[in-house]
Amino acid sequence: MENAQGYPRVATMGVTAMLVTFGDTPQGGANRAARAFRAAVDAAGWNGVEETTVSLTSTMVSFDPLRISHAEIRLQIDRLLAERDWGAVPNTGRRHWRIPAVFGGAAGPQLAEAAALAGTDEAGAIAAFCSAPIEVLTLGFAPGQPYLGMLPDNWDIARQTALTPQVPQGAIVVAVRQLIIFTNPAPTGWRHVGQCGFRTFQPDASPPMALRAGDQVSFLPVSEAELAAHIAADSSGMAGASVEAIP
Amino acid sequence: MSRQSTGQLLVHQAGPGLTVQDLGRPGWLAQGLARGGAADRLALAEAEALLGAPGAALEMAAGGGVFSVDRPARIALTGAPMAANADGQRLVWNACHMLAPGVCLTLQPLGVGVYSYLSVGGGLATPTVMGARATHLIAGLGGPIAAGDTLALGDDPGGPVAQVLPDPARFGGGELRFVHGFQSHLFDPEVRATFETTQFLRDARGNRQGVALIAGATRFAAKSGLTILSEPILPGDIQMTGDGVPYVLLAECQTTGGYPRIGTVIPPDLPIVAQAAPGTALRFRRISVEEAVTEMQREATSRAALARQLRPLVRDPSVADLLSHNLISGVWPTAQDGQEDGLPG
Numbered sequence: 001m002e003n004a005q006g007y008p009r010v011a012t013m014g015v016t017a018m019l020v021t022f023g024d025t026p027q028g029g030a031n032r033a034a035r036a037f038r039a040a041v042d043a044a045g046w047n048g049v050e051e052t053t054v055s056l057t058s059t060m061v062s063f064d065p066l067r068i069s070h071a072e073i074r075l076q077i078d079r080l081l082a083e084r085d086w087g088a089v090p091n092t093g094r095r096h097w098r099i100p101a102v103f104g105g106a107a108g109p110q111l112a113e114a115a116a117l118a119g120t121d122e123a124g125a126i127a128a129f130c131s132a133p134i135e136v137l138t139l140g141f142a143p144g145q146p147y148l149g150m151l152p153d154n155w156d157i158a159r160q161t162a163l164t165p166q167v168p169q170g171a172i173v174v175a176v177r178q179l180i181i182f183t184n185p186a187p188t189g190w191r192h193v194g195q196c197g198f199r200t201f202q203p204d205a206s207p208p209m210a211l212r213a214g215d216q217v218s219f220l221p222v223s224e225a226e227l228a229a230h231i232a233a234d235s236s237g238m239a240g241a242s243v244e245a246i247p
Numbered sequence: 248m249s250r251q252s253t254g255q256l257l258v259h260q261a262g263p264g265l266t267v268q269d270l271g272r273p274g275w276l277a278q279g280l281a282r283g284g285a286a287d288r289l290a291l292a293e294a295e296a297l298l299g300a301p302g303a304a305l306e307m308a309a310g311g312g313v314f315s316v317d318r319p320a321r322i323a324l325t326g327a328p329m330a331a332n333a334d335g336q337r338l339v340w341n342a343c344h345m346l347a348p349g350v351c352l353t354l355q356p357l358g359v360g361v362y363s364y365l366s367v368g369g370g371l372a373t374p375t376v377m378g379a380r381a382t383h384l385i386a387g388l389g390g391p392i393a394a395g396d397t398l399a400l401g402d403d404p405g406g407p408v409a410q411v412l413p414d415p416a417r418f419g420g421g422e423l424r425f426v427h428g429f430q431s432h433l434f435d436p437e438v439r440a441t442f443e444t445t446q447f448l449r450d451a452r453g454n455r456q457g458v459a460l461i462a463g464a465t466r467f468a469a470k471s472g473l474t475i476l477s478e479p480i481l482p483g484d485i486q487m488t489g490d491g492v493p494y495v496l497l498a499e500c501q502t503t504g505g506y507p508r509i510g511t512v513i514p515p516d517l518p519i520v521a522q523a524a525p526g527t528a529l530r531f532r533r534i535s536v537e538e539a540v541t542e543m544q545r546e547a548t549s550r551a552a553l554a555r556q557l558r559p560l561v562r563d564p565s566v567a568d569l570l571s572h573n574l575i576s577g578v579w580p581t582a583q584d585g586q587e588d589g590l591p592g
Contacts, residue, residue, distance in 0.1 A: 013479070054277060065543060139277065201387075203376050208377055
């Protein structure tokens with residue numbers, strides 16, 4: 001069921017994967033379609049499929065071409081695509097996370113700069129980040145690291161041309177209508193606006209990655225002292241966060 | 248002789264870039280963790296053939312070390328060749344040997360290739376995390392091995408000793424076969440044509456995530472004015488960074504990336520990329536996906552036949568008998584019984 005823009009599109013990724021793209025922006029159901037289609041591929045259990053994943057708008061199916069030919073997997077993908085409108089599949093198994101975070105000051109040194117680029121001030125920025133739940137669009141770059149979105153249109157701000165040499169674990173950064181919580185200290189082109197103590201990845205925990213694509217995240221604005229108290233009181237990696245299933 | 252169990256590999260000296268690696272952690276891609284594992288997987292396959300079973304190994308990225316074991320251990324030396332000796336006696340590379348307790352195994356880079364592997368019969372038995380032993384540096388799983396570390400040896404059921412594989416020729420760069428993919432059309436035809444006729448040098452920038460290739464001042468920009476969403480990444484992808492310099496991604500690449508990809512190096516040629524030391528000449532030749540699958544089939548067949556290529560090590564007459572006895576006496580039962588007496592040389 002192709003739409004007017006020719007989506008979904010299926011293309012090869014190297015020799016060992018197919019990429020199914022549902023749109024050129026995560027909105028309009030493309031992100032949801034990518035997740036739903038991935039779940040359907042996993043459930044189908046095709047012989048030769050090795051691993052599946054999603055990006056903001058695509059499902060990737062990696063496979064062993066010595067076990068299933070390109071022609072065969074392409075046929076399976078096309079058949080499954082035609083079964084339904086994948087953007088209309090309801091989300092299931094989602095959770096709502098509430099995560100205490102500090103915005104601005106030393107914990108978010110680029111909040112004012114990012115706010116100005118979005119045509120607002122620090123208070124307006126904090127309101128944009130905290131007033132409504134934001135969806136986990138995908139996990140990537142580092143283990144368990146969430147891309148959260150979409151923020152309102154005015155947050156379509158570009159990445160910096162120069163990289164910030166390093167932001168700490170738990171840093172909250174913003175660009176292109178999305179927020180990221182950093183799993184590990186890393187350089188980034190996104191602007192550093194806040195900090196939480198929530199650990200997105202703990203290798204020895206079960207499961208190691210806390211968040212799933214489709215989950216909702218609400219940031220609870222707190223002071224630096226309050227965040228420090230949460231971290232001190234909670235060694236589980238939650239740092240004051242809570243979670244509940246979304247019915 | 249009974250099975251060898253408990254034991255340790257003692258690290259007396261360690262160069263930079265020593266990590267424990269196996270075939271990595273498939274299955275976590277959707278949660279942001281790339282499979283990782285050995286940079287040169289063929290070297291692990293060679294070690295598996297030499298030792299008779301797979302196992303986690305010590306990967307050495309252009310840095311050697313001094314090691315010993317506290318119980319007899321079968322070892323295999325594969326990947327980028329190093330100068331290897333046991334208490335001063337030269338050891339043949341791409342071969343398996345018996346290492347006696349307390350004997351100092353010294354490995355020194357020769358400036359050929361990048362990734363060398365020290366494997367042990369039964370594998371290294373370091374703790375598994377999320378289903379594998381592979382160190383994944385950017386994910387924060389495990390870390391570099393340092394002098395003073397001890398690594399547990401796995402239970403060795405026994406297998407070949409004093410065997411050698413033919414010289415692997417993948418350390419001098421050369422041709423990389425690649426296929427076009429979902430983003431190749433983002434590059435103008437002239438840019439793609441130039442890419443395929445350009446001689447590149449492996450740049451100094453490179454690690455387990457990927458390597459940069461340079462070709463003088465030539466740059467390979469994608470069409471201008473593109474907005475590219477991040478998409479999943481797999482090892483072999485040739486990403487064009489913002490300044491038009493290609494990076495070939497390796498085992499520990501990130502899981503998603505927003506730089507356009509001109510194509511993907513086929514899996515059988517990835518060891519050539521990983522083993523190209525800085526300054527090594529590389530060029531790209533485009534093949535069809537069908538040809539690439541044929542090459543993968545050919546490579547799988549050749550890997551499956553590795554064990555049949557084992558040959559007994561010919562004793563170097565200049566090497567003292569002591570060494571031979573250290574290495575070969577007390578051999579455990581092996582698949583090639585009788586070689587103890589029948590060793591040529």
